[in-house]
Amino acid sequence: MISYYLKLGLLSLKRNPMLSALMILAIGLGVGACMTVITVNYLMSADPIPHKSEQLFYVQLDSWDPHATRDERNLPPDQLTWTDATNLMAAGKAKRQSAMASSGAVVEPQGAEAKPFNASIRLAYTDFFPMFDVPFLYGSPWSAEDDRNERQVVVLSKAMNDKIFGGINSVGESLRIAGTLFTVVGVLDSWQPVPRFYDLTTGAFNTTEDLFMPLSLKMPLELDSSGNVNCWKEPEQPGFKGFLLSECVNFQMWVELDNEQAKADYLAFLDNYANAQKELGRFPRPLNNRLSDVMTWLEIEEVVADDARIMLWLSFMFLAVCLLNTIALLLAKFSAKAPEIGLRRAIGASRRDIFVQHLLEAGSIGILGGVLGLGLALLGLQGIGALYGEFAENLTSLDVPLVLLALALALLASILAGLYPTWRACQVNPSQQLKSQ
């Protein structure tokens, strides 16, 4: 019976090809627009590390100006001072912890052909890698001892290893970076969390860095400070060291804490630390230390762009228009079929039969519209990619759940659109229809 209804539905679609095309197009456009925007929003607000996002916490300490808050929402500064970052690392109170900063330096590959170039660097501690489940292709992270002893060791991104060493296992090789010879200890596999949650201060959707090395090297090698440097007062001492020892913030820190108790303990530790610093004349503001898990931190840093949210609103309204369109057209179509429905009822079709037949017709429009919508969404995402360039590079890929969502959306939309017209079709009074023939 279902196949008979489907056949009837398709026949009916063929009978008014323009009208059917219009309905399919409307559903397709609505679903396409929605899916494009949903995808972007979904990827923007995706949990970048789902299995442990609740155990990773971003550390904020309020070391700011007594006369002004850093943020309208009375949040502490979004980064730490060098002093606090290194102190917290030295205390080592969490299960895992890594202070970090972004930097950059000139890399001088060996060989006559190779030209020196600028590379981006993530300065971190050894825990950075296991904490964020960073995949290694070759080698391993540097050790805690390397951190302590300020050893010149480096982990390369896969792309860097391909560029400098042609993709071979380069562990143990030497590389001149920032005028100093480094030893390669590891090479990463492809790794691109979206959003790039570990440092949101330099763009939530940036690509991961080229090189990773111990943060402890920053002082001896006087490595550049990239990202945002914010100061509420000038350094008291001159020079690079003076800058590091100042109240300027440029460092991020993440800790891994297994449970609520661990979190409470760590927060208590932070408050104790802040109080101890107050004794030393720092931390002039009231205690305001925070631990935010990954999703909270993404929320606080407003990672999902307002424009994306606005577009989400608009796209749902767009879909609504397309649906209204389809409902109106289906209504017109089914009402024109009243004589046929009357005849079918007269020769024995039950209301249910009529209902199923017409809902299937609406559903087939939905499926066709959904397929069209998927195609349009792919097109739309490419368009977004082209329009936004590198910013949206990591935000425009459809995955299986999204494809299924698109089809479900289309089917749901068309069935929703078909429901009322179908119900109306079922109300057809067979005797009246036949009489007026």
Added chain:
Amino acid sequence: MLKMQRISKVFRTDLVATHALRDFSLEVAEGEFISVTGPSGSGKTTFLNIAGLLESFDQGQYFLDNEDISNLSDNARSRLRNEKIGFIFQSFNLIPDLNLFDNVDVPLRYRKLPSAERKRRIEKSLETVGLASRYKHLPSQLSGGQQQRVAIARALAGEPRFLLADEPTGNLDSAMAASVLELLKDINNAGTTIIMVTHDPVLAEQTDRQIYVRDGQISNIASTAQIATPRLASGA
């Protein structure tokens, strides 16, 4: 008041040309009630359409109230239809979404009459057909005979010089048909010229004059007895 001279009308398709009317000539005097009969496809409806200015013709001349309408514009023909001609259709052709009042109002609207005058005429004509009290009803709430009465009221409201009726009783049972015919006779007695197309000889014989159309021509202006053949009689 109506004079057709050697009117011809040909319907052409790619394959065939059908002569719906051939050298069709007819004169109708003011106040007449004539009936037009003939088999299906004989040209009855084409005659009616041309007479009612619903269709143009290929050859010949047609004078309505001594006015040559052969070369009138579409708008002028609309105006003439509106002012001089009333129509009654076999399937009533009431507008289902409008109530009786608004249905009767339709031709008056196109005549751009002031609203008080329209109201007076609508009430009067609904009165004439005996449906004044039901002016708020929709056509679907009426029986077939009542619907046709509304259609007649609509035709009368325009106070036409002549009335064209196309199988006015074709969709009605005999009792209702008789009452509709009585109504038409009353209207005719009041001075309106009526041309009625019908295949019902019983109705036809009650008119002043009968015309028998066959193959697009008037075959003869027959007496009642001549056309009351058994073949046609069975049609009612």
Added chain:
Amino acid sequence: MRDLGPILRAMLRNKTGALLIAIQIAVTMTIIVNAVFIIQQRIELMARASGVDEANTFYLSSVGFADDFNAKTTVLEDLAALRSLPGVVDAIQTNAVPMSGSGWSMGLQTEPGEEFDGTGVAVYMIDDHGLNTLDLELVAGRNFTPQDILWREPAARNWPDIVIVTQAVAEALFPDTPVADVVGKTVYINDDESINIVGIVDKLQAPWVGWGAVERAMLSPERTLFNSAQYLIRTQPGQRDILMPQIEEMLASSNKGRIINNLNTIEDTRERSYRRHSAMITILITVMVTLTLVTAAGIVGLSSFTVNKRRKQIGTRRALGATRGDILRYFMLENLLISSVGITLGLILTIGLNMVLVNRFEMERLDWFYLPLGMAALWLLGQLAVLGPASRAAAIPPAVATRTV
């Protein structure tokens, strides 16, 4: 309007279809009016001038890495070489580039003391060629002289004694003083370090286009001794694209102890900085056009359908004396009624959506005149869409009336 009553009554008999179209028109209007408003705002944002000679200016970075790299001699040699090149109007070393997204900011205050709030300003470190290179006009006071220019060490904390500020900074710091009189005033940087305003320039944007106070910038008479330096180069009209590769090559080969990178025009920088806005504009326009087409197609589709369904009725009306114009008017008027219902609803929704956008996304309130414009546009859209089906209705011959089903 004489058909209004019966049309309205007939419409109410089929209110679902009419209502659906009305809601569709309402939502369409809501989206279109708000989208046009957003687009207009973005266009205004993007139309702001940076103050520099955008078409003829480019910049690049020089990053020293060799052990024997000498920042001071490199900068002096580079500047001398750049300034003597034919086709170059002028060149400077600077710490920041307008619209590039990265730069320095400091707080300036009119009274010393850490208890006073500073006014945030962007810092451009330039020398006496700065005004010419950046295409700035002195509104009051004087330019820097070669003697004013100091060398800034990495991680230096102190500032030169003099500064040139933009008009916007002068107005922000001294709102009650005529701009010309701000010259000679003393302001404080780092809470209590005094500096003297020697000049005021017309307009120079900060590097951050998204910053609310984007026109606040100060010019500090300094060249930097950092390993990494940026050069901003202004060329004669039409010379930029020829000079860019030449200069890149010249600088790269003149000193092997550094790399030259980050070669960009100001125009590209503007394009990149405003890309999300231009992207939003493109997306919104696409949405508007598609939506308009969908709604128009819906009206066409539904009206065609109604016309087909009412063939007999239309024929009857023609038979009863309606002219073609009457039939055309009937459908146009019917559409006008439906549109009006939709537009009235649309007015409410439009203002509602704008309120949501204002509350949730800190957007601005809709200007009132967008509403009548939106209403007119939707009315026009409806009338245009229904024109085709209505004309087809008008072409239905009156003889249809006598045809049996």
